[in-house]
Amino acid sequence: MNTKTVSSIVVLLGLAATANAADLELKLRSRISKPEGSEKFEEIISAENWDPHKTAVVICDMWDRHWCKAAEVRVAEMAPRMNEVVSKLRDQGMLIIHCPGETMSFYADNPARKAAQAAPHAEPMKRREPVIAEGPFPIDASDGGCSDDISGPERRVWTREIAALEIKPIDGISDNGDEVYNFMRQKGVENVIMMGVHTNMCVLNRPYAIKAFVKKGLRVALMRDLTDTMYNPKKSPFVDHFSGTDLVIEFIEKYWCPTLTSDQVIGGEPFRFAADTRTGPR
Numbered sequence: 001m002n003t004k005t006v007s008s009i010v011v012l013l014g015l016a017a018t019a020n021a022a023d024l025e026l027k028l029r030s031r032i033s034k035p036e037g038s039e040k041f042e043e044i045i046s047a048e049n050w051d052p053h054k055t056a057v058v059i060c061d062m063w064d065r066h067w068c069k070a071a072e073v074r075v076a077e078m079a080p081r082m083n084e085v086v087s088k089l090r091d092q093g094m095l096i097i098h099c100p101g102e103t104m105s106f107y108a109d110n111p112a113r114k115a116a117q118a119a120p121h122a123e124p125m126k127r128r129e130p131v132i133a134e135g136p137f138p139i140d141a142s143d144g145g146c147s148d149d150i151s152g153p154e155r156r157v158w159t160r161e162i163a164a165l166e167i168k169p170i171d172g173i174s175d176n177g178d179e180v181y182n183f184m185r186q187k188g189v190e191n192v193i194m195m196g197v198h199t200n201m202c203v204l205n206r207p208y209a210i211k212a213f214v215k216k217g218l219r220v221a222l223m224r225d226l227t228d229t230m231y232n233p234k235k236s237p238f239v240d241h242f243s244g245t246d247l248v249i250e251f252i253e254k255y256w257c258p259t260l261t262s263d264q265v266i267g268g269e270p271f272r273f274a275a276d277t278r279t280g281p282r
Contacts, residue, residue, distance in 0.1 A: 008239075009167075010175055012252055022052065022092070023051055024050045024052055024238055024264075025047070026047070026050055026146060026260050026264060028045070028046050028048055028258035028259065029224075029258055030043075031254040033254070035162045038153055041252075043069045049224060050191050051215070052094045054096050054188055054189055056096070056097055056187070056189040056254055057086055057094055057095070057193045058091050058097050058180065058194050058195075058209070059086065059096070059097060059099060059159035059161070059195065059207060059208070060099050060195070060202050060209055061197055061198070062079060062082070062196045063101055063158035063159075063162060064162045064195060065158050066143070067151060067186070068230065069148055070153075071146065071147075071228065071230060074197075074228050074273060075228070077274065078228065079162045079165055079271070080164055081226065081271045082226050082262075083164055084227065085266055089164075089193070089265060094193075095171075095233045096172070097172040097180055097184070098112070098115070098171060098172070099173075099175055099196070101178065101202065102171070108162070112170075112171040112172050113173040116172075116173055116174040116176075116180065116182075117174070118196075119185075120184045124216040125185075125216060133255075135254065135255070137202060137231070137251065138250070139231050139237065140233070140235040140236040141200055141229070141230050141231055143235060144173075146197070146230065147229045147233060147241045167175065174208065175208065176207070176208070177206070177208045181216055191219045191221075192213050192220045193266045194221070194222045195222070195223040195226040195227060197229075198228060198229050198230045199227045199228065199248045201230055204252065204256070210222065210256050214256055214257060218267070222249070222258075222260075223259070223260055224249045224259035224261060225263075225271040225272070225282050226262055227245070229245040229247075231244035242276040244272065267272075
């Protein structure tokens with residue numbers, strides 16, 4: 001074998017190693033019913049490699065303001081960490097889609113908004129996994145879920161996504177489920193990382209959120225440390241706010257999709273709100 005041939009092989013092997021290294025190596029947490037059909041669930045951690053160029057990040061309802069002041073404060077606290085994670089994932093080739101509901105007039109002339117609107121219609125992918133029949137929801141947010149006593153009645157006060165989250169022209173902006181799906185499929189997306197608020201409401205139920213994406217056949221994972229619930233500890237099951245969020249995350253892991261944490265992207269430790277003084281892993 002001559003020197004030129006050896007050099008060519010080395011280059012090819014290097015390119016292959018680079019391509020593999022570019023995949024996002026994820027540890028995804030799920031809860032599996034064992035025995036199948038029972039109400040007992042076993043925590044499972046699975047290792048998966050996701051191609052960044054086939055993966056989108058969907059940021060749900062990270063508004064500039066909220067009628068519940070406690071919720072608004074937590075969004076502002078979480079947003080810088082979320083922007084750091086999103087920036088890293090964008091640099092790795094992921095599609096970033098901003099979904100601040102009911103604020104599209106603010107973005108009417110934004111290139112990212114126009115790009116999402118222009119995506120051609122895409123038929124739903126074949127559903128990859130059946131949706132397990134849900135068990136009872138773990139928290140009661142019938143009072144609106146605000147965890148403070150100063151906010152007053154529910155009302156729409158948001159006007160845009162929080163400014164701490166940077167929007168690039170290559171991103172997408174939409175609060176229309178069909179637009180979001182069309183835009184993702186136009187870019188070849190098969191996997192979705194969800195983040196944002198609120199876990200028990202919009203993150204699960206919006207047309208650009210977990211349930212809708214699972215039903216259309218996309219592989220979905222929730223970044224569980226970059227989310228928050230609307231939950232008032234004065235309501236059932238009468239646990240602290242952050243434990244309430246964890247119960248919703250467990251519900252999602254049982255019935256809808258696995259979860260991961262942001263440290264898998266940027267290192268360090270998972271994000272934790274300053275008021276969350278509990279010990280133990282996220």
